[in-house]
Amino acid sequence: MLDRVKDILAEYVGLAKEQITPETNLLADLQLSSLDVVNIIVAFEEEFDIEIPERKLSQIVTVEDVARLLEEEGNLQ
């Protein structure tokens, strides 16, 4: 999952995949806006047919968080 998230992010921000690490901060390092981050998350939700509950979204800081939440929800549903 982490790999997929990195792929999508790399394409979205136009960086090489190697430049994105699990610890990369979405807002500070990648200069994404919260709209960008949510667009990416919703794209994943639609692909895997899951929904990350709204309250859990506030846990997102790094690339790893996105992958972790998607995985957690995938396992739950």
Added chain:
Amino acid sequence: MKIIFDIDGTLTDYNAFVQKTATPWLAKHYGWQPVNPDAIEIEDIFDIRKRCTGDECEKIMDRFWISHRFLKYALLTRFRPYAARTVREFREKGYQVELFTSRKKTADKNVVGSIARLLTYIQLAINGVLLSGKAIHFFKNDQEKAEAIIHIRPQIMVDDKPIIVEKLNAAKIKVVCVSDFEPAVFNQELCKVYGARSIQMMDNLAQSGRFYRKLMLLRGILLGGSTKVQILNEQNLVKDYGGGILYVSNHRSTLDPLYITGYINREIHWVALKRFFTSEDSIFNNSKNPLLCKITQYCFNKLYFFPIERKKDNPSADNFQTAKAMNTCLKVGGSVGIFPEGTATRREEDDFNTFDPGFIGLAEQTKAIIQPITVFGEGYYKNPQATAEVFEGEWFKTGDLGYTDAKGFLYITGRKKNLIILPNGENVSPEELEQKILRFPYVKEVVVSEKNGQIQAEIFPDRETEPNAEKTISDDIVELNKTLPNYKKIGRTLVRDQEFEKTTTQKIKRNQHN
């Protein structure tokens, strides 16, 4: 938020009526037996076209309906259990409920048609559904009904006829197909078709829509007063579209959302700074006005505006929740308004601020359409000369330079007023070179300009990450120059130890650094 219910077959059990009345009546008077007992329409049940010619059929059906059955059907048929309650509940939530029917005879423009329509109103009333005449629509046939629904694009549609469901689904309108209005079952069906999150959002929007409609009764007062508004190219506004629309505008004044919403007369959910929703702050930025603060706060919440923190203010993770809500809002056909400059640029000389591109992804993701709006300052109000200068026909000249590639993609290279014209006549966009230099990881700020016929780059580096900035910059510029055509090569590099002076909107004051 609009919800449309079909009447016959959905709110009522039309099938049972037909089987209990039409079958024995036609058997008694014409000696017919049902051919397709499970079909919905009487015509299909008896395959009537094979038994009589067009005119004859009409007469037989007229006889059936008019003689006594219509009266009996309209006045004695009870809605399905809970159906009326469901309709009422949607209205109470704030949905605009409409009823569509292609019931025989009701669309006729004659006495029989009028009586049939009147009977339909009476039937609804005795079943406990009181709607204004405007909310009930009569259609000649299913084809016309389906077309009308596709045009309106309701957020929720409840119908039972397979042919309607098929047609609407083909037009990407979802339909709930039910024969049971028991609340738990009905809600389950709704969630199955639309998803729980979308239902919640539609409920929220319906509720705010109710407040919005009340507020619009005061429209005259809100839009009156000393401010005058002139609208150009109104014909370019999207109208009669039931899907999500993203209104994107530059920002001149705190009253922009009020005026844009008021004139467009569509409920737009604006993205606004979070402090207006929570603290004692208000759009009037004045703690002496506690009442105005309270009103702002109350209205913003009631109108379901989106509280957001600016990107540059290190937003909290709450922004994600807001962004998600915006996404869902557009997907269920709500309208979102956004000022991507992030802040109001009040003075004419401030021009526009750079638009944050986040809204583009939002529109792409939700398949919403973008309605661009430009707010001009007062200098243009009823000033045809100033207006003509910035327009070319209907098109507003933004002053951006760019090009389209072979595939039709548009690239913006820079601002026309910043363009460098070199002595040999070549034009260079400083922004294009600045973007390239900003990719060096240690560069915090850069301004490219023209000096004595040469292109000059003035750089403010981060000395902490790059102590030996002069040397590195010089090396990197040499490398960069290799990738540039001759006329774009950077001839001079300056390194500075102070950041550039900024305008109130945090843009570098370019002209002072030539």
